Amino acid sequence: xxxxxxxxxxxxxxxxxxxxxxxxxxxxxxxxxxxxxxxxxxxxxxxxxxxxxxxxxxxxxxxxxxxxxxxxxxxxxxxxxxxxxxxxxxxxxxxxxxxx
Numbered sequence: 001x002x003x004x005x006x007x008x009x010x011x012x013x014x015x016x017x018x019x020x021x022x023x024x025x026x027x028x029x030x031x032x033x034x035x036x037x038x039x040x041x042x043x044x045x046x047x048x049x050x051x052x053x054x055x056x057x058x059x060x061x062x063x064x065x066x067x068x069x070x071x072x073x074x075x076x077x078x079x080x081x082x083x084x085x086x087x088x089x090x091x092x093x094x095x096x097x098x099x100x
Contacts, residue, residue, distance in 0.1 A: 022029060062069035074080040081087045 059069070063073075079087075
């Protein structure tokens with residue numbers, strides 16, 4: 001008879017403790033949601049970095065394999081030209097006003 005009264009009270013106390021731990025304890029539901037959001041943000045950032053790395057590896061591979069990529073970089077970054085080639089640079093005077 002005493003067990004019949006104490007068992008529901010004991011189960012209710014255990015349920016209250018578990019609910020408190022779920023909502024307010026360490027690693028509660030709010031921490032879980034925050035970790036999910038952080039994980040999603042990091043996955044997006046990692047995908048961007050993965051794409052950047054793939055582009056860099058492709059560029060490195062082009063530089064190792066072909067002379068076209070080396071020539072293109074020499075022309076665009078170093079201003080080099082081939083023999084018997086003419087280079088013209090057009091400089092626009094910034095002090096003159098545009099024509100209306």
